[in-house]
Amino acid sequence: MPDKYIHGTIDGIKISVLKETTILSASKLLDINIPTLCHHEGLVPDGNCRLCTVEIGSKLAVSCLYPLREDNFTVNTKSPKVHEARRFVLSLLIARAPKAPRIIALAKEYGALPSNRFLPEADNCIRCGKCVRICKINRTEAISLVGRGPERIVTGPFLKPPEDCIGCLACGLNCPTGNIPFREKDGIRSIWGRNFNLVPCPECGTALFTKEELDFHKEFAADYCPTCRRKKIAGDLLNCQNLLVRSN
């Protein structure tokens, strides 16, 4: 339906998008790159890192959440105001995560330097909560953000290794600062202060999943590694077809 589309410009380029499209998604369509940290397509957007700030009209808004609703919008993703906002955010985040390559690169790009007056504990965590949201969407909810203000941290319940963790690594692999350390050695995976036994694929022996993970996702019954599973499904399909052909 045409009335569901609205029109406007991003960085001067004309674009028509479905109403309620976020600025970030609309910009992607135009290959306009907006830096993000807390955003992930598969997660409920949270809008907490503020890095994806852009200018719409004369106001600043976070593009990962702002829904385009009105016709004739003008978005500017590169104005001096936007640059200053991102520089400000990065000058704060680089103090938290001075060793994270992605933050270093961004800070360099925007000319952001940490303050020399006050440095928070450089624990490499920018509290974007991506790990927590991933854990939540996986229904494990093993970790959460606790505490308030500058004291906010990601941890398991009661500041202990999270009992509900199944060692799936979803958090660790998605951390924008690479700050969730994990290790695999001798068939054991360690993360969040816990150790998990890896279960080898019955077919080929590759160990990809923890036992807890397989138990938790029983409905998928992924006890084979992806490669072997693909083979197995193909085999099953062939068998099915043969059966169907025969019954006909």
Next chain:
Amino acid sequence: MRLDSPAGLKDFKESLLAAPQGQSIWVCGGPGCLAAGSQVVFEALQYEAFKRELGHKVAYRVELTGCLGLCERGPLVECSPQGFFYEKVSSNDAPEIIDKTLMKGILVERLVTNPQKPNKEHLPFYEPQNRLIMRRFGQSSPGNFDDYIRTGGYEALCLAFELGPIKTSKRVEDSGLRGRGGGGFPTGLKWQALREAKGSPRYILANGDEGDPGAFMNRSLMEGDPFSIIEGLTIGAFALGASQGYIYVRHEYPLSVLRLKNAIEEAEDRGLLGKDILGTGFDFHLLIVEGGGAFVCGESTALMASIEGREGIPRVKYVRSTEAGLWEKPTILQNVETWANIPLIVLNGPDWFKSIGAPQNPGTKVFSLVGEVRNTGLVELPLGTKVSTLVNQVGGGVHKGRKFKAIQSGGPSGGCLPESALSLPLDFDNLTKAGAMMGSGGLIIMDDLSCMVDVARYFTGFLVEESCGKCAPCREALPLFHKILMDLTTGKGQKGDTDFLESQAKTLSTTALCGLGQSAANPILSTIKYFRQEYLEHEEGYCRSGRCQDMYFPKIDSEACKACGACQKSCPTSAIEGKKKEPRLVLVSKCISCGSCLKSCPFCAISAQRRPNA
């Protein structure tokens, strides 16, 4: 007794008015007077009356009532019908008050400011005031249903039932009422939006979180006249098609919670809440949600998250609550004082309401007036009252010999305005334009001994504690600002700090996620705007207000010194010398610049001088 129709309620009111009233003694039960010991006074008065076996002889009442306002002179007692207004009452005064006022209706002269005019309306503190929201304070016992009805309670609801939802809502929309919770958003727009919103159920919320340090007006209202809030909410629910409401109160206000709870139960018993209100078939249920007392929980999205049972942190929202609020349903959130205005507006009409206050800013606003003025307390002024009236008449001016320096309004989200603000009308637009905010109505008056950098440091420190930590700018920038302000107020400031703070604070306000972070820069920005010189002096290590330790020397003006010796007595390190009848001198080597002498001098003869190295 359950009231089952509007007519029944009217009959009930008439029967109440027909009963003899007798003599009443109202003891202020507001937060200030309770802290000053009014509970003891109240009990003493009750005891004295009981001892004389008065109950058998005359109709009388001795009761606690809502905040009478002039907290500075508490415990306060008001006697009706005469309106005698007793100040600084102690339990020792109880026998005399009972013997004279309660039994004979005679004035106890020594307890009033002016025996010729013993009513509070004649005091300069009350003269400019228009007590509408607080009209029942001094006339009713909080949470007493009969008192509420006697003083016109629930008449507005009956009228709303007569008018129907749309006409009722129109009255509010036409009144020009603006939200009393801080931003001054036009209430009418919210009502209209909710009325036109699709979806059900819809929710009615009252914000009684009141997290500003030092503010107590919402608390006084909830404690003093809980029914008025409940009636407002009920009218709102009726007009806007809701059947469930919540009042959000911080658990640090146990008395507010208790009074509201009791009032809700009472209203339910009387058929004014719950199912089939006054036999009209309209249902409305009201619950209290106790918050944990985080400042940020006053913010609308955080408040709703808290009611939903989640962590009280704000969400990014580019959609209004009237579209998707509590549980993503159409919701209206208003401050408790905004709700208490609703019955008045519905009953008296929008034109009456607009006749009070200023254009675009109709009605009254309750302020808590604290700081360096003679009369502190709770005041209710028509919007648009001049700041000078507030400071000099209501507040009685700053303390003798001191100079007015600034007025801080709006709490941690607000700002400090200088002397030029005295000519400003107190309303939403003028305060915002000047760089402060109405906020919930906390006003702090400061004199020349208050250091503006220190004020900014205090509020920023408060916000560091209260920031929820969700968004990066607020979480990470506030501690940095606080550190720089700490440095500035302890002599470790650096050149350029002021400019840095100013530019970065501005960016914070445009990048933060919620209202807390967006307004967190106001204390810094407003003080830099109006008191930049002081900041620059702090960079050099000098505090002209004599507030920041080790950043000045006290100097006694030998002409102005009357050799009274007050400073000498106040000095903890005996750094002040001088013989009888001779001007005093400060021994620089012994002085720890604690500021005691500056405050102690009745002639304001001591000033804060620059240190030689600064």
